[in-house]
Structure formats: structure tokens, C-alpha cells
Amino acid sequence: MERTLSIIKPDAVRAGHIGEIIATFEKNNIRIVAMKMVHLDPKGAEGFYAVHRERPFFGELTAFMCEGPVVVMVLEGDNVIARNRELMGATNPADAAEGTLRKRFASSLQNNAVHGSDAPETAAFEIGYFFNALEIAG
Numbered sequence: 001m002e003r004t005l006s007i008i009k010p011d012a013v014r015a016g017h018i019g020e021i022i023a024t025f026e027k028n029n030i031r032i033v034a035m036k037m038v039h040l041d042p043k044g045a046e047g048f049y050a051v052h053r054e055r056p057f058f059g060e061l062t063a064f065m066c067e068g069p070v071v072v073m074v075l076e077g078d079n080v081i082a083r084n085r086e087l088m089g090a091t092n093p094a095d096a097a098e099g100t101l102r103k104r105f106a107s108s109l110q111n112n113a114v115h116g117s118d119a120p121e122t123a124a125f126e127i128g129y130f131f132n133a134l135e136i137a138g
């Protein structure tokens with residue numbers, strides 16, 4: 001059993017896609033074991049994306065993540081890190097496969113609707129960034 005962090009980004013929240021994204025996880029046998037809505041401030045977004053701090057898009061990305069509320073979730077299931085990334089599709093919606101969350105709901109490389117951890121180590125960091133142990137249903 002594995003866990004991963006999922007974020008419904010400000011663009012998808014603003015466009016009213018929270019329900020459809022959650023339904024996609026549930027239909028695909030992925031359990032939601034923690035969930036909350038937060039409005040990140042610049043420090044919060046910069047800390048979360050610290051690994052990208054040297055990238056040219058860091059400023060725009062962190063500003064975008066503060067534009068409005070996001071929904072953060074801990075997802076649980078067998079091989080859920082890879083399965084969530086498959087459901088999300090490619091980072092750039094232009095390259096995302098038909099039916100994936102980013103194909104359905106993203107509008108650009110930056111405004112790409114959802115985030116998902118890419119490896120067990122990043123999942124552990126990202127889950128701990130938003131949730132303490134008491135906030136995660138066993």
C-alpha cells in the first residue's frame with residue numbers, strides 16, 4: 001500500500017472541477033485518506049516547490065499557486081504514485097493523453113490543473129508538508 005500527495009490547483013478549483021477530479025480517483029479505486037482546502041501564501045508555495053527554486057519558471061509557478069484556494073489530498077492504494085500520474089497525464093496538457101485529468105481540465109503547462117508526487121521520497125515530503133499523522137485516516 002502506497003500514499004501520494006495530490007493537489008487540485010487554483011485553475012481547476014476556480015473552474016469548478018473539484019468534484020470531477022475526486023470522482024476520477026474514486027472510480028479508479030484510489031482511496032482519499034486526507035483532504036483539505038488551503039489558500040497558499042508565497043512562502044507556503046515556495047517551500048512546497050523548493051526543489052524547483054533554480055528553474056526560470058519558479059516565480060510564475062509559485063505566484064500561480066497563490067492565485068486562489070487549492071485542494072490537497074493524500075491518496076492511498078497499490079502503486080498509487082504511478083497510477084495517479086497516469087490519471088493526471090503529461091505535465092503539459094498539449095502532450096497529455098485523451099481522457100487524462102490534464103487533457104480534460106488543464107489549459108497550459110503552468111495552469112495544469114493537478115499536481116501529484118513523482119516518487120516515494122517526494123510523496124513523503126509533500127504529504128508531511130500539508131498533513132500531520134493525526135490528520136490522515138488510517
Ligand code: CMP
Nearest residue numbers: 052057061091109110111112114115116
Ligand atoms: P507540477 O506537477 O505541479 O510540478 C511542477 C510544476 O511546474 C508543473 O506541474 C507545472 O505546473 C510547472 N512547470 C513545469 N515546467 C514548466 C515550464 N517550463 N514553464 C512553466 N511551468 C512549468
